[in-house]
Amino acid sequence: MTTQPEGQEENQTTASDESTSAAAAAESGLAEANEKLQAEKRELMDRLLRSQAELDNFRKRTHKEKEEIRQHGAENLIRSLLPTLDGFERALQHRDENVPEAFFQGFELIYRELREVLRRAGLEAVETEGQLFDPYVHQAVETVNAPGHREHEIVEEMQRGYKLKNKLLRPAIVKVATGEKEKK
Numbered sequence: 001m002t003t004q005p006e007g008q009e010e011n012q013t014t015a016s017d018e019s020t021s022a023a024a025a026a027e028s029g030l031a032e033a034n035e036k037l038q039a040e041k042r043e044l045m046d047r048l049l050r051s052q053a054e055l056d057n058f059r060k061r062t063h064k065e066k067e068e069i070r071q072h073g074a075e076n077l078i079r080s081l082l083p084t085l086d087g088f089e090r091a092l093q094h095r096d097e098n099v100p101e102a103f104f105q106g107f108e109l110i111y112r113e114l115r116e117v118l119r120r121a122g123l124e125a126v127e128t129e130g131q132l133f134d135p136y137v138h139q140a141v142e143t144v145n146a147p148g149h150r151e152h153e154i155v156e157e158m159q160r161g162y163k164l165k166n167k168l169l170r171p172a173i174v175k176v177a178t179g180e181k182e183k184k
Contacts, residue, residue: 071165078123079169082162085114089160126161126172128154137161139171149177 088111095104126137133140133152138161146155154174161172 074121075164075167075169078118078121078162078164081114081118082170085111085118086159088114122165123169124163126163126168128157128161128172128174130154133174133176137163137168137171138176139173140176141173142175143178144175146177151177151179153177 088107092104092108092111128138131138131154132150133154138154141158144155146153149155153176155177156175157172158175159170159173162169
């Protein structure tokens, strides 16, 4: 058996201890670097998710704004066509005997087509016939004593009211029945 001098043994132990501590320090450094990279990765992932959410919200908001602009434009156009629709209705109600029937048939055809186009766009007439007065959709211009009618029942429609997709565009102008006063 060979024996090594005491100094060499000590040097090997010191070198071994140094390499172990260097390995531990390197391992510790790697763990620290790994943790730092993991934290950076989490931060970047969080930023990515936030950016994606912001982009998604932006897309939804712009879609909603475009739809509102389109709806507002359609609403203004339809509102401006209501007097024309009223004119067609008055003309068809008051036929002149001196005007050929073919003229009125053509007039009626145009009126029906216009009403159908507006109906597809979401326009609907406010119900008045036999209905009770509703201040949210009717505008009373006169109250009349009307036997045979209920209190606050609409007696006559003066001008048709319209809703566009359940939003009131114009209230119906109506005459409303008043009840008879009870005599004591």
